[in-house]
Amino acid sequence: MRTKTSPLNRLFMALVFFFLYAPIFVLIVFSFNDSKSRTVWQGFTLDWYSELLQDSSIMSALSTTLLVSLLATLIATVAGLFAAIGFYNMKRRLRAPLMTVNNIPMTNADIVTGVSLCLLFVAFFGLWGSVAEWFNGVQSVITLPENLHMGFGTLLIAHITFDIPYVILSIMPKLRQMDRNLVDAAQDLGCTWMQAFWKVVLPEIKPGIVSGMLIAFTMSVDDFVISYFTAGSATSTLAMVVYGMTKRRISPKINAVSTLLFVTVLLLLIIVNVREARQEKAIKKTAEVRR
Amino acid sequence: MRNRRGFFALPYVVWMALFVVAPIILVVVYAFSAAEGGFVIQFGSLTLHLTLDNFAKMGDYLIVFTRSFELAIIATLLCLLIGYPLAYVLARETAGVQRVAMMLIMLPMWMNFLLRTYSWMSILEDTGLLNQLFSAVGIIDLGNWINSGLNSLCAALNSGPVALLNDLLGTQWALDTARATDMEFFHMINTSGAVVLGMVYNYLPFMVLPIYSVIVKLDDSLIEAARDLGAGTSRVFRKVIFPLSLPGVLSGITMVFVPSVSTFAISKLLGGSNELLLGDLIEMQFTGMAYNPYLGSAIALVMMVIVVVCMAIMNRFGEGEEQAVML
Numbered sequence: 241m242r243t244k245t246s247p248l249n250r251l252f253m254a255l256v257f258f259f260l261y262a263p264i265f266v267l268i269v270f271s272f273n274d275s276k277s278r279t280v281w282q283g284f285t286l287d288w289y290s291e292l293l294q295d296s297s298i299m300s301a302l303s304t305t306l307l308v309s310l311l312a313t314l315i316a317t318v319a320g321l322f323a324a325i326g327f328y329n330m331k332r333r334l335r336a337p338l339m340t341v342n343n344i345p346m347t348n349a350d351i352v353t354g355v356s357l358c359l360l361f362v363a364f365f366g367l368w369g370s371v372a373e374w375f376n377g378v379q380s381v382i383t384l385p386e387n388l389h390m391g392f393g394t395l396l397i398a399h400i401t402f403d404i405p406y407v408i409l410s411i412m413p414k415l416r417q418m419d420r421n422l423v424d425a426a427q428d429l430g431c432t433w434m435q436a437f438w439k440v441v442l443p444e445i446k447p448g449i450v451s452g453m454l455i456a457f458t459m460s461v462d463d464f465v466i467s468y469f470t471a472g473s474a475t476s477t478l479a480m481v482v483y484g485m486t487k488r489r490i491s492p493k494i495n496a497v498s499t500l501l502f503v504t505v506l507l508l509l510i511i512v513n514v515r516e517a518r519q520e521k522a523i524k525k526t527a528e529v530r531r
Numbered sequence: 532m533r534n535r536r537g538f539f540a541l542p543y544v545v546w547m548a549l550f551v552v553a554p555i556i557l558v559v560v561y562a563f564s565a566a567e568g569g570f571v572i573q574f575g576s577l578t579l580h581l582t583l584d585n586f587a588k589m590g591d592y593l594i595v596f597t598r599s600f601e602l603a604i605i606a607t608l609l610c611l612l613i614g615y616p617l618a619y620v621l622a623r624e625t626a627g628v629q630r631v632a633m634m635l636i637m638l639p640m641w642m643n644f645l646l647r648t649y650s651w652m653s654i655l656e657d658t659g660l661l662n663q664l665f666s667a668v669g670i671i672d673l674g675n676w677i678n679s680g681l682n683s684l685c686a687a688l689n690s691g692p693v694a695l696l697n698d699l700l701g702t703q704w705a706l707d708t709a710r711a712t713d714m715e716f717f718h719m720i721n722t723s724g725a726v727v728l729g730m731v732y733n734y735l736p737f738m739v740l741p742i743y744s745v746i747v748k749l750d751d752s753l754i755e756a757a758r759d760l761g762a763g764t765s766r767v768f769r770k771v772i773f774p775l776s777l778p779g780v781l782s783g784i785t786m787v788f789v790p791s792v793s794t795f796a797i798s799k800l801l802g803g804s805n806e807l808l809l810g811d812l813i814e815m816q817f818t819g820m821a822y823n824p825y826l827g828s829a830i831a832l833v834m835m836v837i838v839v840v841c842m843a844i845m846n847r848f849g850e851g852e853e854q855a856v857m858l
Contacts, residue, residue: 249620253632256617259732260639263650266660270653278653279660305643319543326540338540341547344555347785349793349838351810352831355817356554359561359824401550404543462640464796465810469817479645486800490649498646505641509634 264502271495278492288496295493298481302497305477308392308467309460312399317453319400320407325441327408328415345402346409353402354469361394361470390472398470399460406459407452414448415441561828562586585829592812592830599809600837602723603792606730607738610787613731614738615780619772621739622746629747636736644733648800651729655720655801662716671714678710721803729797730787737786745779746772785842792838809834 271289275282292298323342327335345353365388372384418441426436442449464479471480482494562585569582621632639647654660665671685706693704719725749772757767795810802808809830816827 249623252616253620256613256735257632257635260635260735263647263654263732264639264642266654267646267650279656279658279663319546323540323543326537326543329536330540331537334537338544338547341551344551347789347842349789349831349835351793351795351813352558352835353554355813355824355827355831356558357550358817359557359828360550360554363557397550401546404546458637458640461642462644464643464645477643479643482643482645482649483796483799486649486652490652494646494649498642501646502638502642505638509638513630513634 264498267495268499268502271492271499273492273495276489276492278490278495288492289500292493292496292500297476298478298493298497301476301478301481304392304395304475305461305479308395308399308477309457311396312403312460313453313457315396316400316403316407316456317449320404320452320456321411321449323404324408324411324415328412342405342408344405346405350463350465351469354398354466357394357398357401357466358390358469361390365389389474390470391475392471395467395471395475395477398466399463402463402466403456403460406455407449410452410455411445411448414445418444558828558832561825562832563829565825566823585826586833588826589829589833595807595809595812596834596837598723598806599792599834602727602730602808603788606727606734606791607784607788609727609731610735610738611780611784614735614783615742615776618739618742618746618779621743622749633740633743636739640736645796645800648729648733648797651725651732652720652800655725655728657716657718657720659720661719665717666715671716674717675712675714678714679712682708682710682712720801721805723802723806725801726798726806726808729801730791730794733797734787734790737790738783741782741786742776742779745776749775781846784845788841789838793834 269281270278272284272286273281274285274287327338327342330338368388369386372386375382375384376386422440422444423436426440427433431439464477464483467477468480468483471477476484478497482490485491485494560579563581563583565580565582565584567580569580569584572579572581621629624632652659656662662671685708689705689708693706696702697704753771753775754767757771762770793810793813795808795814798806798808798811813827813831813834815821816823816830
């Protein structure tokens with residue numbers, strides 16, 4: 241649906257975007273401020289960026305955030321792809337309840353997901369402790385660790401758990417849109433199922449996979465609440481460092497790291513979009529030439 | 532590949548059983564038990580103390596429940612008021628503008644929401660940027676001037692008509708004459724308004740995206756048909772566009788309301804310590820000094836049940852359209 245847009249509409253849009261971006265702009269500007277103050281401008285400096293590079297707690301939190309988001313996205317995409325194909329091939333009677341369970345982490349409040357996973361991990365570690373103690377007492381060949389703690393592993397499990405549903409949700413519609421006969425045709429023409437999958441199914445559902453990956457990564461980077469409850473005390477993500485700082489005083493180093501993140505993402509998005517636009521243009525051109 | 536590859540989902544089904552279903556069962560079990568006392572059940576080395584005590588304590592937190600739901604409802608309505616027109620306007624733009632706008636809406640989410648909320652602290656503080664702007668433009672002086680005007684007006688009314696009324700009825704009514712006239716800033720941070728602002732700011736994209744994705748897919752011919760049959764612009768909107776966009780609106784409401792009602796970081800950062808919300812309450816039971824996961828689970832469970840019931844009622848109104856249009 242497209243009709244003419246009035247200047248009033250444009251003004252409204254501009255206002256909303258101003259509302260969305262004003263805080264980010266403030267964040268960026270004050271990363272260059274020559275003072276600890278986050279409200280009074282005292283001149284330009286790059287000190288916070290050099291201090292940021294020397295701050296091991298922020299840098300390790302940044303790498304934890306990126307690592308857990310990337311790993312969770314990759315694992316969730318592969319697992320979600322398999323699960324989506326499985327669901328697609330199931331009878332409706334079986335699929336419907338499973339899809340409902342699949343939707344739970346998305347619709348449930350983050351804090352409930354986080355707290356429930358925290359309870360699970362603690363309960364499991366308790367159980368593991370008694371099993372390991374018994375095992376270590378019975379034999380002395382292998383020594384199992386008796387005290388497990390929440391850390392990167394549990395954080396990763398939590399992120400995978402809340403990422404997979406988004407992947408499935410963006411792959412399923414693409415699978416449904418696909419013509420089922422395509423696979424049969426490929427197999428009739430001598431493909432094995434695996435070949436048919438690689439040559440026919442995968443290209444058809446690729447947009448779904450890509451958007452699922454993007455959403456999963458976004459959710460992972462943006463998450464604070466679930467990480468907070470599942471990362472334990474030794475591991476922390478960037479958001480947890482910020483949250484810890486709010487109790488004392490936040491350093492402008494946080495502004496610097498946010499600015500770096502923002503600029504990186506902005507550049508990536510611009511590159512991707514420009515490339516897409518170019519490809520579309522190229523496709524149009526070849527279509528015109530053929531005509 | 533028909534009906535034979537269903538087993539592909541098996542690993543994920545096991546995963547869901549372990550990390551989605553089991554944790555929720557644990558929350559329910561914890562909600563109905565305590566550290567000691569109660570009805571004791573023994574499973575080998577595992578001991579459960581079943582009790583309903585946690586729910587009996589729930590009355591103490593009634594004020595937190597009502598405050599959380601109140602703020603979340605206000606935030607959701609505001610998101611709808613801003614988000615629906617935005618989605619509608621966007622859907623009528625050219626493809627290029629739409630693409631850029633969608634990118635701009637998603638982009639802030641790639642910075643963690645805590646960073647963005649933290650930025651609002653420096654904007655809303657008493658000596659913050661907004662107050663600096665206000666005093667530079669003279670809005671704070673204007674506020675002082677209006678307050679002093681209101682004070683003298685009320686004083687005049689107090690000595691005149693109100694005194695007369697008090698004499699007549701034997702009452703002690705008096706209008707407030709002590710409005711602050713020496714304000715140096717507007718107090719904005721650590722109020723419930725700031726918390727609502729934080730919610731609207733963080734969750735607005737969750738309202739815009741589903742509504743937009745429904746409106747943009749609307750069949751033009753339906754609107755043309757309505758026009759041909761003589762419907763005006765507002766009638767087309769009321770009878771055709773809005774009803775058809777309802778699934779998007781419903782999932783937008785869910786996606787804004789649920790995180791708003793359960794937030795704890797936003798209220799900590801923008802609401803200070805005097806705006807305790809449900810999320811803070813639950814968090815305190817799990818990580819704070821008052822470590823009590825049993826009570827925390829019970830509060831989480833009650834919150835979850837209320838939310839599910841609200842959503843079920845709402846979806847019934849929306850003709851049970853359960854096509855969750857996520858992102």
